[in-house]
Amino acid sequence: MRSSILFTSCLLSLIERSFSLTLTSGQRISSRMRKNQNHQDTRRGPKSFFDLRAIEQWGEENGLKEHHLKTIYKVVMTSYSCDRPSRHEESQVLQDKLRALSFPQACIPNLLSEFGYTCTIRNIQQSQGGAKFGIQLANGKFVESVLIRHERNNGDVRYTVCVSSQVGCAKKCSFCATGTMGLIGQLSSAEILEQIHLLQQYVKHKNLPGKIRNVVFMGMGEPLDNYDAVHESIRGITHQCLFGLKAKKVTVSTVGSSAQKIKALADEAPQVCLALSLHSAIQSSREKLIPSAVSISLEELGDALDYHAKKSGRGSMLEYLLINGVNDSNDEVDSLAEFCLKREGNVYVNLIPYNPTLAGDNFGYQTPSDERISDFHDKLKAAGVKALVRWSTQNGRDANGACGQLVLTSIT
Ligand code: SF4
Known part of the structure; x- marks a missing residue:
């Protein structure tokens, strides 16, 4: 299952929102969008x-x-x-x-x-790896969803839908443009499901080959901060009369600021996959990348992961965004390996080369060289940790739709 997900980590969060403007103007437009979001909050409907x-x-x-x-x-x-x-x-x-x-x-x-139907596609931007959709909610606010295309060697095509669970996000991760917006609103379970339905109808309408096979909560927002709506939407995703996906085809991605919610998800939806955006196994370094990590120690996080791994019986999946000179040192590899080897069951690490974003630019973040990425990967494997480099997350760069690059910008 895990290998079928091309984009990983808080994908849209990492993917961020950017439709038609350039990264350099993203911050200005992001402010305008925030203004629009507030001004359009009055529509009512069925x-x-x-x-x-x-x-x-x-x-x-x-x-x-x-x-x-x-x-x-x-x-x-x-x-x-x-x-x-x-x-x-x-x-x-x-x-x-x-x-x-x-x-x-x-x-x-x-x-x-x-x-x-309460949500509407307002904007579509194609990219090499799929398409990015600006979706307007009934209250006039906007989120983004991404359709990610996978083509197997035998020519079979399937799609992963990356959904948003919040408008904006309160977590303020330093590499993520969504975090610069702050939290603007929570999505209802219906709004989450409508994103999938809209993209499914788009595939049908365009006569595209293949079907939606996976749903990942890696879009705008921290899904565990909107737990009830996310949990209820999973009921719709797996409902035989609606999307009919198996729970193991659904992935919830979190930066893991609540051990309690990770454990709740393990109890209430154990077959749903959990992807933890770790990004560093050194507490101080992690807090720089994910400020909300200050509320949880790596020990507590590890304990919650182990709890989830036991309940799901499938081990743990970690996302690790590699940023040049920030979290790609030998100390970071050693700490990551140590963290993984302490875990209950198997651990799979997705190494995601950083994609330039406006948010990350503010911190001078850059993508490590391919050699550095491969070196980090080799060291991790040599320590006995299963890891993959998600080079594919760079496929959407042409549409600013690659991991970490979405910045909702073109909504007017
Ligand atoms: S949790 Fe962090 S990475 Fe995910 S959307 Fe929020 S700010 Fe972005």
Whole structure:
């Protein structure tokens, strides 16, 4: 499973948000976007079709049975058009489909007045490794999602969807442009699910080969800071009448500032993969990269990882962003190896060469040379740690969509 994820770490967080402007102007535009986000926070509309609890409650209130809800989901999953029809046209399509499937006629007007699609694709930027989407939420705020294309040697194509769980982020990691925004809002479970649905419809609409096979919470935001919505969205991702993915095809990426939430995820969704963005196994160095790491020691973090590894039975996955002269020294390799070798079960380390971002530029961060990256990798392997260099995370540089590069900039 792990090998199928090309982008790793807090991908979008690392990927960040950048649609059409250059990195040098990103900070200015980021401020404008923040302003827009605040100004557009007044739209109201129907509840989302992907608000599973609301749909279930509505069904109960209307005396509907389980198979009726399945019909709703079937129609909802196949009906959204990327051409953005009017709400009236959209309702007409849904109505016709529901009628054709013998859904109780008397309930249809009420269903379609109370529920609808609430998120919209506003911007798409293609890159070599996939595409990056600017998605507007019902309240007018924006997030980004990424469709990552994988092509196997036999020509089979599959996609990973990288979703956002928050608008902005409170964690302020030094390499990450999302962190420069601060936390603007929390996404609902429905808004998380709608991101996946929109990208799925895009693949269908464009007649692209292949299907979505993985979902990674590596977009804007720290997923464990929006735990309940993320947990509820996983119910939708794995729901047989919705996206139907196995839990092991879902990865939650965290910078790990809460041992309690890592353990809660292990208890409540043990088959969901956890990716810990470690970035340094030296506490002081880690705190420089991830300021929120000040609230948790490496021992506590290791303990939470071990707890998760025991519950999942699959070991631990660590993400390590390699930054020239910052966390690529021999001391860092030794500390990382020591941290990994102490863990319960197998540990897999993804080494991610830093991609230039505006946020990282402020700290003078640079990508290590290929030789330095390979040397770090070799030393880690020689110490007995399983590690891979994710060279592929650089594939999206042409669209500023590679790991760490997304900066939501073009929303006006
Ligand atoms: S947790 Fe850190 S890396 Fe992830 S989105 Fe927030 S600021 Fe960025």
